[in-house]
Amino acid sequence: MRFLSLVIIIFNINFNLSAVEFTGKFEQGSFILGKTKPNSKIKIDNKKIRISKDGFFAFGLDRDRKNNVIISISENGVTKTFEKKVFKRKYRIQRIDGLPPKHVTPPPEVYERIKKDNILIGKARSIDTSLDFFKDKFIYPIDKYIITGVYGSQRILNGKPRRPHYGIDFHAPEGTPVKAMMDGKVTLAEDDMYFTGGTIIFDHGHGISTLYMHMKDINVKIGQKVRQGEIVGTLGQSGRATGPHLDIRLNWFNVKLDPASILD
Numbered sequence: 072m073r074f075l076s077l078v079i080i081i082f083n084i085n086f087n088l089s090a091v092e093f094t095g096k097f098e099q100g101s102f103i104l105g106k107t108k109p110n111s112k113i114k115i116d117n118k119k120i121r122i123s124k125d126g127f128f129a130f131g132l133d134r135d136r137k138n139n140v141i142i143s144i145s146e147n148g149v150t151k152t153f154e155k156k157v158f159k160r161k162y163r164i165q166r167i168d169g170l171p172p173k174h175v176t177p178p179p180e181v182y183e184r185i186k187k188d189n190i191l192i193g194k195a196r197s198i199d200t201s202l203d204f205f206k207d208k209f210i211y212p213i214d215k216y217i218i219t220g221v222y223g224s225q226r227i228l229n230g231k232p233r234r235p236h237y238g239i240d241f242h243a244p245e246g247t248p249v250k251a252m253m254d255g256k257v258t259l260a261e262d263d264m265y266f267t268g269g270t271i272i273f274d275h276g277h278g279i280s281t282l283y284m285h286m287k288d289i290n291v292k293i294g295q296k297v298r299q300g301e302i303v304g305t306l307g308q309s310g311r312a313t314g315p316h317l318d319i320r321l322n323w324f325n326v327k328l329d330p331a332s333i334l335d
């Protein structure tokens with residue numbers, strides 16, 4: 072009998088540890104939302120990540136991720152490790168011609184400016200706060216649009232292969248009001264970056280951020296809290312843009328994720 076109760080206790084520990092749920096597909100570019108017991112500890116690929124007081128955590132998978140994800144969950148000193156397979160995606164090839172040549176191959180005199188822009192964006196994306204807005208449902212930033220660009224596409228600009236596209240492009244008239252997709256805090260608000268033009272970054276907690284580019288007007292300031300649905304500015308064609316559109320990005324720290332994975 073004593074033996075039997077011991078077996079049951081061990082079984083219960085294992086059972087509790089496997090009480091982790093994921094929302095999101097384990098495929099390249101995906102945002103994954105996890106839920107486990109509060110006070111657990113979690114590592115993704117051997118890197119410790121935050122768990123909210125309600126047991127939520129978030130991470131993401133790179134566009135070209137090939138290896139399985141290694142997940143370790145510790146509770147009451149017992150650690151369980153398991154792997155999840157990451158499914159591959161096929162990305163489109165997108166050719167864009169007629170761009171001003173200086174935007175395809177920037178002239179040397181703007182290198183410093185581009186470097187400065189990248190440092191600012193990198194800093195905002197590396198912010199790790201305990202905000203836990205990422206766990207709720209995100210909304211689309213504008214109401215009426217045509218999608219003209221998707222995540223992952225291999226880009227050929229004026230015939231030259233360039234970095235893949237990491238955002239979703241929403242084409243709409245210049246001046247269209249743009250909304251925050253989720254509650255958050257503004258960590259970057261710049262009027263005129265070289266590639267991205269009017270640029271805003273919102274922190275939604277645990278390294279999850281959204282970024283808007285090519286804005287015409289920006290109505291928010293660094294440090295400001297925003298609510299989901301709040302108008303944060305207007306759609307424009309600033310920076311490297313062939314026409315008016317809003318390009319949205321989703322990041323888990325420096326990992327660029329598919330914004331569609333929080334919207335669909």
Ligand SMILES: [Zn+2]
Binds near residue numbers: 220
């Ligand atoms: Zn774009």
